[in-house]
Amino acid sequence: MPIEQSVIVPAYKEKLNIKPLTTRLFAALGNDGSRTTELIFVDDNSRDGSVEEVERLEKQGYNVRIIVRTDERGLSSAVLKGFYEARGEYLICMDADLQHPPESVPLLFQSLKKHPFALGTRYAPGVGIDKDWPLHRRVISTTARLMARPLTTASDPMSGFFGLQKQYLLQCDPKEINSHGFKIALELMAKLPLPEGSRLGEIPFSFGVRTEGESKLSGKVIIQYLQQLKELYAYKYGLGNIFLFIICWVVLVLYALSELVKLVLG
Ligand SMILES: Nc1nc2c(ncn2[C@@H]2O[C@H](COP(=O)(O)OP(=O)(O)O[C@H]3O[C@H](CO)[C@@H](O)[C@H](O)[C@@H]3O)[C@@H](O)[C@H]2O)c(=O)[nH]1
Numbered sequence: 029m030p031i032e033q034s035v036i037v038p039a040y041k042e043k044l045n046i047k048p049l050t051t052r053l054f055a056a057l058g059n060d061g062s063r064t065t066e067l068i069f070v071d072d073n074s075r076d077g078s079v080e081e082v083e084r085l086e087k088q089g090y091n092v093r094i095i096v097r098t099d100e101r102g103l104s105s106a107v108l109k110g111f112y113e114a115r116g117e118y119l120i121c122m123d124a125d126l127q128h129p130p131e132s133v134p135l136l137f138q139s140l141k142k143h144p145f146a147l148g149t150r151y152a153p154g155v156g157i158d159k160d161w162p163l164h165r166r167v168i169s170t171t172a173r174l175m176a177r178p179l180t181t182a183s184d185p186m187s188g189f190f191g192l193q194k195q196y197l198l199q200c201d202p203k204e205i206n207s208h209g210f211k212i213a214l215e216l217m218a219k220l221p222l223p224e225g226s227r228l229g230e231i232p233f234s235f236g237v238r239t240e241g242e243s244k245l246s247g248k249v250i251i252q253y254l255q256q257l258k259e260l261y262a263y264k265y266g267l268g269n270i271f272l273f274i275i276c277w278v279v280l281v282l283y284a285l286s287e288l289v290k291l292v293l294g
């Protein structure tokens with residue numbers, strides 16, 4: 029049967045997560061879904077046994093493969109590499125560390141068949157992010173979301189769990205897409221030529237806790253994010269409108285101050 033759906037997983041040193049992700053994903057897709065879906069890991073030369081793990085799963089009959097890059101590193105460019113190599117028309121990106129539940133993938137594909145772009149959201153009734161998140165992470169996350177408001181109506185523009193129809197990616201000049209920005213979903217939502225007036229599909233999901241391996245993202249992603257926002261504001265509103273960027277900075281500072289005041293007043 030021809031491949032209609034592709035799941036792309038950027039992965040760096042994620043060997044221990046590969047098997048549970050693969051088995052849970054194909055179990056969630058069921059027999060019919062599994063026949064038309066491929067799973068692609070895009071690994072940046074982890075050399076931790078990920079390749080051998082994927083080969084073992086492939087021998088067991090799972091439609092899974094791994095692309096190993098030796099000339100480039102980075103989450104966003106890995107996702108794009110997987111998208112361009114994928115054979116399906118419906119493409120989903122998810123993390124390797126099971127923070128994005130494989131059981132939510134079928135729903136995201138369903139949404140993607142009705143919408144050109146679909147996003148997993150952690151900001152919906154009944155779902156949430158880790159309740160133990162420290163205050164400073166909440167402040168950073170909320171301000172980052174606020175700053176993306178002028179670019180998208182998405183409830184969770186920081187989400188890394190998302191999907192798109194490949195035809196819209198192919199209509200966009202690859203040189204237009206910043207493959208080094210922090211948030212590739214935000215980049216694509218802002219730049220793909222999605223049909224005028226089309227709605228974004230949103231699927232609520234609970235952001236899980238990583239149990240194997242470590243997060244790869246460091247403090248420098250904040251700088252990368254601000255640079256990406258600046259570029260996207262200029263793309264969407266024109267360079268003259270840097271004013272808008274300044275307003276967002278003011279919002280950020282006021283919000284951070286109000287959270288600090290709440291913290292101090294207890
Ligand atoms: N190939 C490749 N993969 C990478 C790289 N850096 C990170 N990854 C992979 O990208 C995924 C996310 O990385 P984490 O290190 O787990 O990130 P996080 O801090 O949990 O951040 C996540 O949270 C955000 C939500 O705010 C998400 O938007 C983001 O995608 C990421 O999921 C994981 O599968 C990880 O292996 C890289 O340089 N190269």
Ligand SMILES: [Mg+2]
Nearest residue numbers: 125127238243
């Ligand atoms: Mg993670």
